Amino acid sequence: MVQGVGFRPFICRMAAKHGLFGEVDNRTDGVSVIVQGDLKTIDRFSNDILQNAPPASQIKSIEINATQFSGYDSFKIAGSKTVDNQITEVSPDIAVCHDCLEDMEKDPERIDYAFINCTNCGPRFTIIEGLPYDRPKTTMKSFRMCENCNSEYNDILDRRFHAQPIACNSCGPVYRYKDSVKRLSGIKQILEEVSVQIASGKTVAIKGIGGYHLMCDALNNSAVSELRHKKQRDSKPFAVMFRDIFAVRKYCYIDKAEEKELKSWCRPILILKQKEILSVAVSNGLNTIGAMLPYMPVHYMLFRIIQTPAVVLTSGNISDEPIIIDDLMAEKQLMSIADSFLSYNRQILNRTDDSVIRIIDHKTSLIRRSRGFVPRPIDLKCNVEGILALGAEQKNSFCIGKGNQAVMSQYIGDLKNPATYNFFNETIDRFSDLFRFKPEFVICDHHPDYLSTLYAEILENELNIPLIRVQHHHAHIASCMAEHGIDEDVIGISMDGTGLGSDGNIWGGEFLIADLKGFIRFTHFDYIPMPGGEKAIDEPWRMAFSYIYKYFGDSFDYKSVPLFNSIDSQKLLLVKEMVVKKMNSPITSGAGRLFDAVSAILGFCSAATFDSEAPMRLESAIDGETNDFYPFRAAKTIVFADTIKAILEDLPRQKISVISAKFHNTIAQVILEVSRQIRKDTSLNKVILSGGVFQNKYLLEKSSYLLTRNRFKVFTNHLVPANDGGISLGQLVIASKIRR
Ligand code: ZN
Numbered sequence: 001m002v003q004g005v006g007f008r009p010f011i012c013r014m015a016a017k018h019g020l021f022g023e024v025d026n027r028t029d030g031v032s033v034i035v036q037g038d039l040k041t042i043d044r045f046s047n048d049i050l051q052n053a054p055p056a057s058q059i060k061s062i063e064i065n066a067t068q069f070s071g072y073d074s075f076k077i078a079g080s081k082t083v084d085n086q087i088t089e090v091s092p093d094i095a096v097c098h099d100c101l102e103d104m105e106k107d108p109e110r111i112d113y114a115f116i117n118c119t120n121c122g123p124r125f126t127i128i129e130g131l132p133y134d135r136p137k138t139t140m141k142s143f144r145m146c147e148n149c150n151s152e153y154n155d156i157l158d159r160r161f162h163a164q165p166i167a168c169n170s171c172g173p174v175y176r177y178k179d180s181v182k183r184l185s186g187i188k189q190i191l192e193e194v195s196v197q198i199a200s201g202k203t204v205a206i207k208g209i210g211g212y213h214l215m216c217d218a219l220n221n222s223a224v225s226e227l228r229h230k231k232q233r234d235s236k237p238f239a240v241m242f243r244d245i246f247a248v249r250k251y252c253y254i255d256k257a258e259e260k261e262l263k264s265w266c267r268p269i270l271i272l273k274q275k276e277i278l279s280v281a282v283s284n285g286l287n288t289i290g291a292m293l294p295y296m297p298v299h300y301m302l303f304r305i306i307q308t309p310a311v312v313l314t315s316g317n318i319s320d321e322p323i324i325i326d327d328l329m330a331e332k333q334l335m336s337i338a339d340s341f342l343s344y345n346r347q348i349l350n351r352t353d354d355s356v357i358r359i360i361d362h363k364t365s366l367i368r369r370s371r372g373f374v375p376r377p378i379d380l381k382c383n384v385e386g387i388l389a390l391g392a393e394q395k396n397s398f399c400i401g402k403g404n405q406a407v408m409s410q411y412i413g414d415l416k417n418p419a420t421y422n423f424f425n426e427t428i429d430r431f432s433d434l435f436r437f438k439p440e441f442v443i444c445d446h447h448p449d450y451l452s453t454l455y456a457e458i459l460e461n462e463l464n465i466p467l468i469r470v471q472h473h474h475a476h477i478a479s480c481m482a483e484h485g486i487d488e489d490v491i492g493i494s495m496d497g498t499g500l501g502s503d504g505n506i507w508g509g510e511f512l513i514a515d516l517k518g519f520i521r522f523t524h525f526d527y528i529p530m531p532g533g534e535k536a537i538d539e540p541w542r543m544a545f546s547y548i549y550k551y552f553g554d555s556f557d558y559k560s561v562p563l564f565n566s567i568d569s570q571k572l573l574l575v576k577e578m579v580v581k582k583m584n585s586p587i588t589s590g591a592g593r594l595f596d597a598v599s600a601i602l603g604f605c606s607a608a609t610f611d612s613e614a615p616m617r618l619e620s621a622i623d624g625e626t627n628d629f630y631p632f633r634a635a636k637t638i639v640f641a642d643t644i645k646a647i648l649e650d651l652p653r654q655k656i657s658v659i660s661a662k663f664h665n666t667i668a669q670v671i672l673e674v675s676r677q678i679r680k681d682t683s684l685n686k687v688i689l690s691g692g693v694f695q696n697k698y699l700l701e702k703s704s705y706l707l708t709r710n711r712f713k714v715f716t717n718h719l720v721p722a723n724d725g726g727i728s729l730g731q732l733v734i735a736s737k738i739r740r
């Protein structure tokens with residue numbers, strides 16, 4: 001990966017360093033370098049490339065071929081770039097690099113300059129308006145380069161050669177500060193004021209790379225609770241930015257793979273196991289912390305002067321709306337939440353949230369794919385040119401096809417929110433513009449009511465292009481197959497919350513025999529009524545009741561379960577009536593609902609205040625090792641009567657942490673058992689695990705372990721989320737297969 005990351009100028013600098021003449025040229029499959037000189041020098045040169053390559057580049061291999069060349073008397077960047085080449089040259093945003101941080105202390109033009117950047121670092125995607133990626137096509141266009149910046153920009157040997165956002169104290173963007181009584185300018189003065197605010201428990205709205213954040217002291221209980229209260233975010237965990245890796249190590253357990261990810265130039269939020277509690281209001285009873293390290297110069301500068309080693313840094317928005325990027329909007333909408341505003345005078349054009357990652361099984365598992373990842377293309381083995389895949393409805397992302405590459409949008413969010421739906425519309429237009437994309441073929445979810453489906457139908461009519469619809473869980477499985485370049489029959493296991501099935505029911509505990517074209521449903525979790533429909537997702541106690549009622553009926557003593565004592569009897573009666581009379585009770589095989597039910601039975605979460613709260617609390621309760629599991633029956637469907645019965649029996653006498661572990665082990669056993677049955681019937685051996693439930697670290701590690709030990713080949717999502725954020729990639733490759 002050498003495009004859009006300053007790779008060719010880097011090669012020029014390396015050649016100059018080693019006194020080599022020749023040229024460098026972009027090719028579709030990498031970069032070609034011609035150097036003329038003796039073998040030893042060329043060896044050193046190529047080693048240097050490997051050792052010092054720009055952080056956002058990735059070198060798979062260097063091949064050296066000897067050829068006859070002569071006549072070079074300099075080193076140059078060759079060839080005229082074709083438009084097609086430029087298309088993939090939009091780099092994701094890159095955390096400020098080490099060299100720039102050093103320059104902030106010694107470069108006379110850039111002492112304490114908070115917008116410092118170079119070809120190796122700085123904003124990219126968030127400031128780009130169009131291609132080619134040149135300064136006039138970015139939101140830096142309103143800043144005229146000073147003479148000094150201009151000469152660096154044009155000096156091929158300078159680290160800032162063609163660094164489009166190049167700027168310094170005399171010509172670039174600046175920060176400004178505002179609260180109810182005063183306005184400040186000058187970064188030093190501003191940061192002193194901000195540090196006073198943070199120390200006194202206030203909330204500061206701070207403009208980031210891809211949108212506004214809200215910030216407060218992560219160790220100050222009343223500050224965090226206050227922010228939580230004002231943001232109307234009842235108990236969803238807040239992300240935390242730590243001063244440095246030492247602070248992370250104090251509060252979180254972190255291994256080598258996690259540390260590498262946390263320090264990477266993408267600077268994601270990493271879900272880590274909590275070691276020491278910050279404010280209890282940060283994670284609200286979960287045993288994890290969403291941790292990140294500073295990535296903008298201003299973050300580093302701030303941590304130089306604030307006392308606290310950790311601040312809450314949560315996206316600046318009202319409940320479920322998209323993260324705010326506009327300054328006026330921020331002031332208007334965040335006024336009731338923030339005590340002050342730390343902003344700057346460069347426009348954010350492309351909204352991106354912080355990306356969220358969890359290391360599962362020593363590998364990267366993306367939960368939210370946005371800043372630092374978008375719009376880096378994903379290489380595919382099939383041609384997807386002209387295909388627009390619109391994704392699902394929650395955690396939406398969409399994908400456009402360019403040749404053999406998928407360009408996936410940033411995390412968009414829940415389309416049911418009108419502001420988010422606008423963001424979806426705008427981003428499709430932006431991507432079409434930026435990547436010179438014109439849809440020739442549209443694909444969407446099978447669900448007729450998803451707003452992404454409605455959008456697809458509009459396109460179908462307006463552009464008169466073919467539209468196909470694909471089953472939700474088939475797309476989940478295909479997303480993982482696409483990542484691994486698999487194009488054959490597989491055992492596809494989708495553990496998910498919802499997704500409309502081909503029979504009109506809500507699926508989500510699915511065992512499929514699938515290829516990219518289609519699937520057969522081998523078996524699935526038992527169908528259970530969802531009393532109240534969507535309401536049963538918000539109130540897991542309804543699912544707890546529904547499971548118990550399905551398996552044990554009227555004779556069961558509901559008051560023997562503590563959960564039901566806490567539920568209003570009238571409500572309980574009403575829910576029972578809905579189930580009995582099959583009123584407003586769609587049936588579901590969703591694994592998410594089973595996790596909800598068990599979480600509620602164990603007393604973790606009878607009503608959810610945020611998405612997936614019940615399963616998250618259930619997973620979080622696991623502590624220590626056990627391989628025990630509960631009985632289940634894998635017949636025509638997977639029946640959990642014995643499982644629920646055993647859990648209820650364990651409830652009064654066993655530690656909750658053990659019950660939770662045993663329940664997770666049960667699901668892993670189900671996965672193994674059914675995989676074996678499928679292998680027996682079909683001799684298939686490749687197992688794809690996808691769907692939102694596999695964000696559960698314990699479950700995915702346990703399932704992979706059991707399957708691998710039983711000689712299955714297991715594949716999981718790494719480049720796109722296993723949740724609905726990855727669906728569009730699956731849709732894209734399915735479309736490529738079907739349209740032929
Ligand atoms: Zn830099």
Ligand code: FE
Nearest residue numbers: 496498499724
């Ligand atoms: Fe899904």
